[in-house]
Amino acid sequence: MPEAMVATRASEATSSGNTLEVDVAVVGAGFAGLYLLHRLRKAGLTTVALEEAGDVGGTWYWNRYPGARCDIQTIDYSYTFDSDLESTWKWSEKYATQPEILRYLGFVADRYELRRDIRFGTKVTAATWDEVSERWQLTTDNGAPVSCRHYIMATGCLSAPKPPEIDGVKDFKGEVYFTGRWPHEEVKLAGKRVAVIGTGSSGIQSIPVIAEQAAQLTVFQRTPNFALPAHNGRAPADRVALLEGDRAAYREQARWSLAGVPWPQQTVVSWQLSDAERRERFETAWAAGDLVYILTQLWADQGVDVEGNAILADLIREKIRSIVKDPETAAALSPHDHPFGAKRPCLDTNYYATYNRANVTLVNVRQEPITSITATGIRTDKRTFDVDVIVFATGFDAMTGAITAVHPIMGRGGKSLSDVWAGGPQTYLGLTVAGFPNLFMITGPGSPSVLSNMVPSIEQHVDWVADRLMAMREKGFTTIEATEKAQAGWARHMADCSMLTLHRLANTWYTGANVPGKAHSLMPYTGGVGPYRSICDEVVGHGMLGFRLTGANVAAQCNDGEIVRLQPDVRLVLGMLAQMNLPPIESFGAQGARDFVAEFNKSRPAGRPVGEVVDGTLPGADGPLAYRLYRPATPGPHPIVVYFHGGGWVLGDEQSDDPLCRDMCRRTGMIFVSVGYRHAPEHRFPTAAEDSFAATRWIAEHAGELGGRPGPVLVAGWSAGGNIAAVTCQLARERGGPEIAGQLLVCPVTDCRFDRPSYNDNAAGYFLTRSLMYWFWDIYCSPADRTDPRASPLRGKLAGLPPAFVVTCEFDPLRDEGIAYADALAAAGVHVERLQASGHFHSSFAMVDVVITGVSGRARMAGALRRFAGLSEGIGAQPAPDVAPQEINAAAG
Numbered sequence: 001m002p003e004a005m006v007a008t009r010a011s012e013a014t015s016s017g018n019t020l021e022v023d024v025a026v027v028g029a030g031f032a033g034l035y036l037l038h039r040l041r042k043a044g045l046t047t048v049a050l051e052e053a054g055d056v057g058g059t060w061y062w063n064r065y066p067g068a069r070c071d072i073q074t075i076d077y078s079y080t081f082d083s084d085l086e087s088t089w090k091w092s093e094k095y096a097t098q099p100e101i102l103r104y105l106g107f108v109a110d111r112y113e114l115r116r117d118i119r120f121g122t123k124v125t126a127a128t129w130d131e132v133s134e135r136w137q138l139t140t141d142n143g144a145p146v147s148c149r150h151y152i153m154a155t156g157c158l159s160a161p162k163p164p165e166i167d168g169v170k171d172f173k174g175e176v177y178f179t180g181r182w183p184h185e186e187v188k189l190a191g192k193r194v195a196v197i198g199t200g201s202s203g204i205q206s207i208p209v210i211a212e213q214a215a216q217l218t219v220f221q222r223t224p225n226f227a228l229p230a231h232n233g234r235a236p237a238d239r240v241a242l243l244e245g246d247r248a249a250y251r252e253q254a255r256w257s258l259a260g261v262p263w264p265q266q267t268v269v270s271w272q273l274s275d276a277e278r279r280e281r282f283e284t285a286w287a288a289g290d291l292v293y294i295l296t297q298l299w300a301d302q303g304v305d306v307e308g309n310a311i312l313a314d315l316i317r318e319k320i321r322s323i324v325k326d327p328e329t330a331a332a333l334s335p336h337d338h339p340f341g342a343k344r345p346c347l348d349t350n351y352y353a354t355y356n357r358a359n360v361t362l363v364n365v366r367q368e369p370i371t372s373i374t375a376t377g378i379r380t381d382k383r384t385f386d387v388d389v390i391v392f393a394t395g396f397d398a399m400t401g402a403i404t405a406v407h408p409i410m411g412r413g414g415k416s417l418s419d420v421w422a423g424g425p426q427t428y429l430g431l432t433v434a435g436f437p438n439l440f441m442i443t444g445p446g447s448p449s450v451l452s453n454m455v456p457s458i459e460q461h462v463d464w465v466a467d468r469l470m471a472m473r474e475k476g477f478t479t480i481e482a483t484e485k486a487q488a489g490w491a492r493h494m495a496d497c498s499m500l501t502l503h504r505l506a507n508t509w510y511t512g513a514n515v516p517g518k519a520h521s522l523m524p525y526t527g528g529v530g531p532y533r534s535i536c537d538e539v540v541g542h543g544m545l546g547f548r549l550t551g552a553n554v555a556a557q558c559n560d561g562e563i564v565r566l567q568p569d570v571r572l573v574l575g576m577l578a579q580m581n582l583p584p585i586e587s588f589g590a591q592g593a594r595d596f597v598a599e600f601n602k603s604r605p606a607g608r609p610v611g612e613v614v615d616g617t618l619p620g621a622d623g624p625l626a627y628r629l630y631r632p633a634t635p636g637p638h639p640i641v642v643y644f645h646g647g648g649w650v651l652g653d654e655q656s657d658d659p660l661c662r663d664m665c666r667r668t669g670m671i672f673v674s675v676g677y678r679h680a681p682e683h684r685f686p687t688a689a690e691d692s693f694a695a696t697r698w699i700a701e702h703a704g705e706l707g708g709r710p711g712p713v714l715v716a717g718w719s720a721g722g723n724i725a726a727v728t729c730q731l732a733r734e735r736g737g738p739e740i741a742g743q744l745l746v747c748p749v750t751d752c753r754f755d756r757p758s759y760n761d762n763a764a765g766y767f768l769t770r771s772l773m774y775w776f777w778d779i780y781c782s783p784a785d786r787t788d789p790r791a792s793p794l795r796g797k798l799a800g801l802p803p804a805f806v807v808t809c810e811f812d813p814l815r816d817e818g819i820a821y822a823d824a825l826a827a828a829g830v831h832v833e834r835l836q837a838s839g840h841f842h843s844s845f846a847m848v849d850v851v852i853t854g855v856s857g858r859a860r861m862a863g864a865l866r867r868f869a870g871l872s873e874g875i876g877a878q879p880a881p882d883v884a885p886q887e888i889n890a891a892a893g
């Protein structure tokens with residue numbers, strides 16, 4: 001729309017009586033508020049922004065403390081919506097200072113003449129949804145009330161400072177400053193005794209600068225944080241060259257990346273690298289001075305696996321020890337209570353070295369808690385520190401604070417947002433809340449927000465909201481509201497995503513743990529910027545899924561549902577497979593399919609190290625069979641699990657489930673022997689079953705020679721291997737041994753009936769298709785043989801079988817026959833435990849280190865095997881995740 005028209009539209013904002021009537025009211029004039037104003041004005045929507053501060057800038061207006069800078073490289077921490085703006089503004093440093101960022105935002109406000117629609121010095125005191133007029137009615141502490149159709153919170157994630165929570169602040173006779181509300185006039189610290197409380201980003205950035213000015217600086221640290229040297233200076237030439245080489249591609253890559261900065265996804269895992277290689281990568285990252293680099297580029301398991309993360313954390317602690325001369329201070333500065341990255345790491349300039357200065361003292365508040373602030377200083381339970389100045393760098397009521405704590409927001413039926421969120425924020429997409437029509441949040445809780453480069457995330461939200469408002473206007477809709485179902489689905493998806501990363505393992509402002517009494521929940525979306533963006537697009541593509549839209553002259557529209565039902569990583573895997581547009585596996589023929597699977601397996605992450613891997617042969621039903629034995633690193637003898645691989649009785653071999661066998665060997669502390677049973681079409685039914693039974697008997701008889709514990713063995717299998725494991729248990733019972741202590745059946749084939757709902761519901765799109773299963777059956781077994789219990793164990797006699805752990809996946813054609821088998825076992829009096837894994841597909845548990853959300857499921861499988869073997873459930877070395885998304889229920893028969 002031409003700017004002249006924008007001006008005309010803008011002037012349509014009218015005052016009815018005392019009230020300013022606009023299409024949209026925005027709270028905040030930081031990065032989000034400014035871009036909103038620009039976009040909405042271009043869309044011809046009358047808009048006012050209400051801003052408490054005296055000028056634009058948002059968090060950068062308030063956070064003026066010494067040393068304040070951004071900690072995402074500034075070339076990335078910039079608006080990207082206008083290439084002219086990009087080429088007009090030049091940043092002077094890799095990480096810009098607060099004054100420069102503020103100048104930039106002022107420049108943007110001037111360039112698009114945004115200030116004319118901003119009411120500065122104005123705080124919203126209440127916002128109420130009026131059901132009759134279908135508008136938000138706002139009262140403010142400055143000027144006329146505002147009536148708006150849409151109300152948008154562009155309030156930032158870190159803008160409501162947290163109170164100090166320490167008794168006696170009012171008694172202190174010296175100067176008190178908050179980093180988040182630093183004065184505009186110069187603060188003179190020279191020659192003064194200064195205390196800084198808090199060692200988050202604000203503390204870590206300001207402490208070295210304050211130390212240079214103050215006569216004496218005492219830092220009160222409650223929890224040490226990981227910090228990396230920023231190596232500030234000019235923007236790195238290679239990054240600038242990359243940006244300037246193809247600006248559009250660079251920005252686009254950022255938009256679809258995980259963190260909003262265009263780094264490629266790392267695929268190498270820590271255990272594939274030697275110590276020297278890992279150290280080299282770490283030193284490169286330490287020298288790069290870039291948080292996103294170190295968080296994403298070292299090794300793929302660093303952010304998702306406790307062990308991969310611990311390697312990096314150790315290397316950083318080693319650096320701290322090498323910089324800080326006093327060992328006691330170095331130890332106090334070294335974080336041990338959270339994985340690296342689970343709490344926001346910091347970028348510093350001389351932070352650790354500052355503690356080598358004679359005028360700087362670190363007080364470990366964990367060892368000597370602050371008891372009070374007195375007229376002259378700070379008292380701990382051991383000492384008193386007389387100071388002239390106290391700086392609170394104690395952080396924010398993050399993510400929700402600026403939305404709920406600042407003013408009451410009353411939605412439909414007079415419900416207040418604070419009440420609705422009392423147990424933690426509930427949103428749909430982090431953008432909207434059920435019961436609060438026409439209310440939007442920019443980078444709200446439930447969106448990637450603080451786990452991303454904020455600026456592209458803000459742009460994505462603003463574009464999405466502005467586009468929706470334009471589309472609504474075109475179609476005559478005047479209200480939009482998330483449904484409860486969509487919101488509940490998003491909460492579940494958020495919980496699923498929380499299993500992807502290690503953020504859940506730390507008490508941080510990400511989880512609300514920093515504010516006493518605040519509900520504990522992981523507030524930012526951990527699924528990544530690119531995946532999140534694609535979900536928002538899908539919501540639109542599916543007819544505004546999960547939203548109800550109404551208008552006076554148009555029929556209401558509500559396409560209700562949940563936008564993501566798959567586990568987040570399963571969604572990514574299936575998306576990648578769909579993009580590959582592979583022909584159906586069955587179209588390759590048996591040998592072609594085997595070659596394809598072998599090639600496909602080469603691209604998966606290498607399985608983790610175990611104590612020993614031994615290849616051998618054993619006598620099968622009719623000749624030698626290859627096997628691969630995985631031995632734990634712990635001293636034996638260990639119980640033995642006989643494992644049968646998946647592949648529809650046609651594909652795979654004793655090596656094809658290698659990562660799964662390694663993982664289960666480590667988790668159970670047991671020997672896994674993967675058997676290379678013979679395949680169809682060369683060897684049709686019942687060869688696979690008979691080979692497997694023979695192999696199990698031989699392994700049981702030779703347990704001692706294999707280094708295993710004599711006595712009963714266990715059996716396990718995935719897919720067709722699950723079928724074989726189940727059959728082996730039945731044959732062993734019928735044929736007088738071997739004794740089997742337990743069976744683990746992962747997505748097993750149990751029956752030849754194809755009319756159960758899961759065969760139709762999941763017929764296509766989840767890798768294992770219905771037609772592929774038909775093909776497997778046809779190759780393996782003639783229709784006349786299929787009802788034989790050696791093909792369809794569900795049709796066999798089930799009483800007296802070993803205890804079973806049966807795993808089924810929601811999006812698997814085989815789901816219902818797995819459930820049917822578990823039911824039938826239980827009905828026959830067999831002890832059965834089940835794991836019904838929601839959001840998973842047939843290959844979820846076999847895709848080790850790809851489907852990260854499968855970890856908790858495999859931990860449970862391992863626990864069951866250990867119990868069946870008479871061992872305690874956990875072996876200690878493999879920490880199981882603290883929360884399990886999958887539903888598990890046990891039925892003792």
Ligand code: NA7
Nearest residue numbers: 164165198199200201202203222223344393394395396514
């Ligand atoms: P943070 O990261 O929340 O840091 C606040 C710090 O203050 C942190 O070390 C807290 O310790 C400490 N703190 C908070 N309350 C107290 C009390 N009562 N006593 C002692 N110490 C306390 O806020 P920042 O402003 O530094 O950074 C916020 C984000 O801005 C940052 O992550 C970047 O994204 C930009 P705790 O860890 O809670 O034990």
